[in-house]
Amino acid sequence: MPNIFYTQDHEWISVDGDVGTVGISNYAQQQLGDIVFVELPQLGAKIGQGDEIAVVESVKAASEIYAPVSGEITEANTLLEGAPVTVNEAAESDGWFFRIRMTDKAELDGLMDAAAYKTFVDGLA
Amino acid sequence: MRYLPLTPSDRAEMLRTIGVSNIDDLFIDVPPAARRSEPLDLPPHQGELEVERMLRAMASKNLAACDAPFFCGAGAYRHHIPATVDHLIQRSEFLTSYTPYQPEISQGTLQYLFEFQTQVAMLSGMDIANASMYDGATACAEAVLMANRATKRRKAILSGGLHPHYRAVTETTSHFAGGIVQAMPVAPDGVEDLVNMIDDDTACIVVQTPDFFGHLRDLRPLAEAAHARGALLVAVTTETLALGATLPPGEMGADIFVGEGQSLGVGLNFGGPYLGLFAARSALQRQMPGRLCGETVDAQGRRGYVLTLSAREQHIRREKATSNICTNSGLCCLAFTIHVALLGEAGFTQLAMLNHQAAIVLAQALTGIPGVTCLNESFFNEFTLRLPKPAAPVVAALAARGILGGVPVSRLIPDDPGLANLLLVAANETNTDQDRIAFVHGLREVLS
Numbered sequence: 001m002p003n004i005f006y007t008q009d010h011e012w013i014s015v016d017g018d019v020g021t022v023g024i025s026n027y028a029q030q031q032l033g034d035i036v037f038v039e040l041p042q043l044g045a046k047i048g049q050g051d052e053i054a055v056v057e058s059v060k061a062a063s064e065i066y067a068p069v070s071g072e073i074t075e076a077n078t079l080l081e082g083a084p085v086t087v088n089e090a091a092e093s094d095g096w097f098f099r100i101r102m103t104d105k106a107e108l109d110g111l112m113d114a115a116a117y118k119t120f121v122d123g124l125a
Numbered sequence: 126m127r128y129l130p131l132t133p134s135d136r137a138e139m140l141r142t143i144g145v146s147n148i149d150d151l152f153i154d155v156p157p158a159a160r161r162s163e164p165l166d167l168p169p170h171q172g173e174l175e176v177e178r179m180l181r182a183m184a185s186k187n188l189a190a191c192d193a194p195f196f197c198g199a200g201a202y203r204h205h206i207p208a209t210v211d212h213l214i215q216r217s218e219f220l221t222s223y224t225p226y227q228p229e230i231s232q233g234t235l236q237y238l239f240e241f242q243t244q245v246a247m248l249s250g251m252d253i254a255n256a257s258m259y260d261g262a263t264a265c266a267e268a269v270l271m272a273n274r275a276t277k278r279r280k281a282i283l284s285g286g287l288h289p290h291y292r293a294v295t296e297t298t299s300h301f302a303g304g305i306v307q308a309m310p311v312a313p314d315g316v317e318d319l320v321n322m323i324d325d326d327t328a329c330i331v332v333q334t335p336d337f338f339g340h341l342r343d344l345r346p347l348a349e350a351a352h353a354r355g356a357l358l359v360a361v362t363t364e365t366l367a368l369g370a371t372l373p374p375g376e377m378g379a380d381i382f383v384g385e386g387q388s389l390g391v392g393l394n395f396g397g398p399y400l401g402l403f404a405a406r407s408a409l410q411r412q413m414p415g416r417l418c419g420e421t422v423d424a425q426g427r428r429g430y431v432l433t434l435s436a437r438e439q440h441i442r443r444e445k446a447t448s449n450i451c452t453n454s455g456l457c458c459l460a461f462t463i464h465v466a467l468l469g470e471a472g473f474t475q476l477a478m479l480n481h482q483a484a485i486v487l488a489q490a491l492t493g494i495p496g497v498t499c500l501n502e503s504f505f506n507e508f509t510l511r512l513p514k515p516a517a518p519v520v521a522a523l524a525a526r527g528i529l530g531g532v533p534v535s536r537l538i539p540d541d542p543g544l545a546n547l548l549l550v551a552a553n554e555t556n557t558d559q560d561r562i563a564f565v566h567g568l569r570e571v572l573s
Binding site for chain 1: 411436437441442445
């Protein structure tokens with residue numbers, strides 16, 4: 001079973017047990033251009049699927065990041081505060097935004113796997 | 126820009142194109158009851174000479190600040206403006222410039238904005254200042270909205286020493302942005318218990334110093350109390366020159382500083398245009414409203430200036446922007462920058478001390494009049510007198526004698542009998558000994 005999922009808003013979530021690690025896709029960082037700031041969520045924040053949870057600013061635009069699943073924020077990638085460019089360099093690994101303890105893993109069923117997301121992105125071109 | 130009026134045939138063609146027969150057809154959506162059937166009651170048009178004569182006759186009914194002993198303040202302050210200021214701001218590169226979106230052709234404008242921000246940050250003791258707001262009152266309202274965003278709370282507590290106009294603008298703006306404003310009772314003696322008002326829903330407390338009645342407020346215990354509950358302290362000043370003689374708000378623990386910059390370089394202007402100052406701690410910079418100018422280097426490594434952190438702003442962030450204010454008071458901001466640069470640090474302090482001394486001498490002279498007492502234990506260049514009778518008719522009687530002797534508190538806070546006898550009096554460096562003597566003599570006569 002694959003453990004990485006994507007949303008139509010270009011977030012990814014990598015699942016390990018109850019905890020998901022969330023970031024933006026490589027496609028999203030390419031579209032945004034040089035990322036200059038990431039506003040991270042507060043630890044302990046309880047959020048619902050689809051809530052605005054973070055903000056990413058590039059030289060071109062500011063975009064909201066939506067929670068791909070419901071849960072509680074357990075960790076934020078403070079590396080991004082000093083080095084937001086990490087998102088450009090490694091969007092789907094070191095450039096992760098936050099970790100979330102999921103309250104409803106069934107929500108993952110509504111997300112895309114890597115192959116479906118690739119098809120989705122190709123359809124946007 | 127040329128003005129080319131439409132000819133009757135232009136009009137006919139435009140009406141034909143959009144398919145209506147006459148101009149009145151454009152107003153059919155306005156209910157007949159709301160339409161004016163008679164022509165406006167205006168005099169027939171006159172030649173330029175006649176209009177000028179008529180307007181001059183109307184203007185001569187005014188008693189201008191420069192034509193009388195002048196002791197009014199209450200949020201708008203008269204100071205000497207060096208001729209250099211007006212000369213320089215009238216250079217067309219400054220006077221007619223547009224928003225500096227194109228840094229490669231706007232370095233002059235951007236550089237003065239950067240210098241302005243530096244001056245405001247240094248004067249207020251804050252880390253970062255923006256390129257100005259419309260005026261002190263709108264800056265105050267923006268500070269409350271910013272505190273709500275930064276703390277994710279909704280309640281602002283306004284001191285009873287906050288200027289009534291600032292309070293009104295803040296209440297209006299905050300109300301329509303979903304905030305809650307709790308205003309303390311008016312505090313003419315400068316004493317109130319703000320600390321016990323702060324709770325876990327409080328986003329900020331807003332305190333003016335010198336306050337509306339002239340009292341200097343020690344912000345340090347308020348900052349401490351606010352921070353202990355996770356709230357922010359917003360410091361306000363309506364007379365920026367006071368920063369030359371008092372501890373800067375940043376040093377007293379303020380998180381946001383807002384003020385009215387009019388008193389430096391900008392005339393009284395009948396109430397506007399004025400100049401809002403806005404500064405904050407650097408941790409809050411992304412929550413700031415308005416324009417920010419930054420220093421950088423170009424591709425060849427040369428120093429240059431650009432607008433920065435624009436992703437906060439409306440043209441990029443749309444409805445999520447930190448503010449609807451995407452502009453600044455450019456020309457007033459330039460005048461402030463030039464005036465402060467001309468004064469320099471030593472001159473700024475010296476001017477502040479001149480004002481303070483003038484106020485001390487004036488307060489001593491006025492409180493020598495039987496029945497007149499001063500409410501202030503501390504003040505900068507403005508203080509509050511309690512008169513033995515209502516202040517508004519006293520001020521009118523003084524004006525009839527050619528003296529502009531302060532602002533009755535009832536002018537700004539009407540319908541409070543407890544405040545009717547209070548008079549705000551401001552001194553400044555333009556007051557001569559003769560002005561002061563005329564005021565003291567006049568007040569003595571009017572009260573006797």
